[in-house]
Amino acid sequence: MLVDQWLDRLACLAGQERRVDDLPGGLTNHNYRVRTATHDVVVRISSPTTDLLAVNREHEWLNSRAAAAAGVGAPVVDYLAGQGVLVVGFLPGVTYAAADVAANLPRIARAVRRLHAGPAFANDFDIFEVQRGYHEIVIQRGLRVPEGYAALGESAARVEAALRRLPELRVPCHNDLLAANFLDDGGDIRIVDYEYSGTNEASFELGNLINESQLDHDHLVELVRAYYGRVDRRLLARAELWGLAGRYAWTLWGVIQHSVSTVDHDFWDFALERQALAASLFTSARLGDLLEDATSPSPPESSTTGPWRALRTGDEA
Incomplete structure (x- = not known):
């Protein structure tokens, strides 16, 4: 039409x-x-x-x-x-690129917190259930997946089991915070496009946000600190693992889009890129440390002084 x-x-x-x-x-x-x-x-x-x-x-x-x-x-x-x-x-303003996300993480954290504190959403969002739904479609349609994807399943199950322990409060989440979904008119940052929105853990939002702009661990530390007002290993590990789960699921999103979409975009390359990034962590020795950190209790919020405050990549706490 x-x-x-x-x-x-x-x-x-x-x-x-x-x-x-x-x-x-x-x-x-x-x-x-x-x-x-x-x-x-x-x-x-x-x-x-x-x-x-x-x-x-x-x-x-x-x-x-x-x-x-x-x-x-x-x-x-x-x-x-x-x-x-x-x-x-229509909202006037600048549409972000990845570099803009990196330069505005504290402001983005404030916008995300407003969303998370806002009215309840109509549905739940669970990235592991999404991945399983995508996998069923891939099997039913006989779609080609990137080589090595099936071999990641065991590690993905370990990540899911860890994240199911000591779950966080679920809040209204966007769940697809690409750089292009942020608009900045110089005042409050606005967030658009709620296709994948649903009630979820805030840690997924933060980890997925960092991944979608392909930012590094120092940026994750900055974002976690800006959002929670503190940093500890559990918060960082949960955000990173939720981001990993996102990459694992979005790989199949790219596979399905490659098969059905009429949009002019290389979705197969998208799938290959997401799988490669996921596999690098799934097969890393760091995964065990992240699983352990994600299931440990957070220190008291008052411990934003001392070693937690100075936490950066490679620091000991």
């Missing part, structure tokens, strides 16, 4: 003279900025194939409304239920 035919279905835009501009960057949808005499909005039109990617458009709509109420997301203007069309207010 042509874009104009979709726009004519929207009460906020139908019958009005409008300017329509493509917005780049969507990997699971096509985004358009639409301006009329009364509205300046982004219209997101999604492919039915995104059902294979664990995207629930009803949840995206409800969680986008919750994020807007938290003062973090864009205002929701309209939604065509069952048709994969969501309309949100």
